[in-house]
Amino acid sequence: xxxxxxxxxxxxxxxxxxxxxxxxxxxxxxxxxxxxxxxxxxxxxxxxxxxxxxxxxxxxxxxxxxxxxxxxxxxxxxxxxxxxxxxxxxxxxxxxxxxxxxxxxxxxxxxxxxxxxxxxxxxxxxxxxxxxxxxxxxxxxxxxxxxxxxxxxxxxxxxxxxxxxxxxxxxxxxxxxxxxxxxxxxxxxxxxxxxxxxxxxxxxxxxxxxxxxxxxxxxxxxxxxxxxxxxxxxxxxxx
Amino acid sequence: xxxxxxxxxxxxxxxxxxxxxxxxxxxxxxxxxxxxxxxxxxxxxxxxxxxxxxxxxxxxxxxxxxxxxxxxxxxxxxxxxxxxxxx
Numbered sequence: 620x621x622x623x624x625x626x627x628x629x630x631x632x633x634x635x636x637x638x639x640x641x642x643x644x645x646x647x648x649x650x651x652x653x654x655x656x657x658x659x660x661x662x663x664x665x666x667x668x669x670x671x672x673x674x675x676x677x678x679x680x681x682x683x684x685x686x687x688x689x690x691x692x693x694x695x696x697x698x699x700x701x702x703x704x705x706x707x708x709x710x711x712x713x714x715x716x717x718x719x720x721x722x723x724x725x726x727x728x729x730x731x732x733x734x735x736x737x738x739x740x741x742x743x744x745x746x747x748x749x750x751x752x753x754x755x756x757x758x759x760x761x762x763x764x765x766x767x768x769x770x771x772x773x774x775x776x777x778x779x780x781x782x783x784x785x786x787x788x789x790x791x792x793x794x795x796x797x798x799x800x801x802x803x804x805x806x807x808x809x810x811x812x813x814x815x816x817x818x819x820x821x822x823x824x825x826x827x828x829x830x831x832x833x834x835x836x837x838x839x840x841x842x843x844x845x846x847x848x849x850x851x852x853x854x855x856x857x858x
Numbered sequence: 859x860x861x862x863x864x865x866x867x868x869x870x871x872x873x874x875x876x877x878x879x880x881x882x883x884x885x886x887x888x889x890x891x892x893x894x895x896x897x898x899x900x901x902x903x904x905x906x907x908x909x910x911x912x913x914x915x916x917x918x919x920x921x922x923x924x925x926x927x928x929x930x931x932x933x934x935x936x937x938x939x940x941x942x943x944x945x
Contacts, residue, residue: 796871796872797871797872800870800873800875801875801889801891804875804877804889805889809877809878809879809883810879811879811880811883812879812880813866813879816868816877816879817866817868820870820877823870824870824871827870827871828871
């Protein structure tokens with residue numbers, strides 16, 4: 620069993636393939652804290668994933684199985700959720716960009732990187748972890764960073780959530796709480812039972828209440844970046 | 859009429875939503891948004907209720923006449939039946 624730390628949680632993982640060890644290396648933990656739980660992958664788990672994605676080979680299947688089990692444990696034991704979004708920081712404050720796959724989240728955040736330079740960092744371009752801590756929404760990196768492998772082992776408080784849609788002109792507005800809730804629910808993993816669903820909804824409810832959410836229609840330009848950033852940055856940011 | 863197994867009604871940040879869980883989540887790929895009065899009807903239907911009793915409950919709970927209650931109840935139950943959420 621190897622020890623890892625993600626989203627401030629120390630856990631153990633038991634797996635078979637060298638690829639998995641390589642994949643997780645940035646998050647390995649050699650401190651003294653005990654593991655809070657152990658995630659182990661066996662042949663049944665691999666076959667379960669193979670039924671869903673038969674085109675994957677065994678080490679990829681193990682990777683997916685481990686992620687699935689880890690997310691399950693994090694929600695069940697630590698009230699940590701997965702949120703499908705491109706999570707980035709500007710001046711160490713995080714912004715989550717969400718939309719169905721293919722809409723252009725990564726394109727938009729790539730423009731943020733170009734525009735803000737050193738002030739910018741990726742937390743996780745695909746599926747970051749989210750936790751509510753002391754009335755703040757905090758986003759955490761993990762190794763599952765999506766197609767472009769963009770992410771870091773960092774965390775930050777979330778300043779704003781932005782749903783994206785493609786458009787010819789850039790325009791942004793605030794979302795109402797019901798819109799935000801459905802947007803968040805749409806981009807999280809649906810739990811398998813009522814207890815887990817209740818946990819998820821409790822967390823989503825806090826996200827809706829604690830962080831302003833916006834709906835951005837945008838093109839591919841720096842104007843789109845300033846449109847979303849200026850709306851989300853809040854009064855306590857200088858520029 | 860009764861709501862099928864596998865749906866959960868929750869009030870979240872002033873909104874009523876219904877989400878499928880477990881086996882139902884594999885069949886029903888969506889979320890239902892309800893307002894106050896349809897959430898009221900949903901709770902009755904979760905237990906199983908005859909149409910006329912549902913109408914009666916509506917007239918008792920809300921300040922509406924029977925005809926209005928019947929129309930609203932019919933619209934709601936028809937939609938649920940069509941969406942395969944209740945039978």
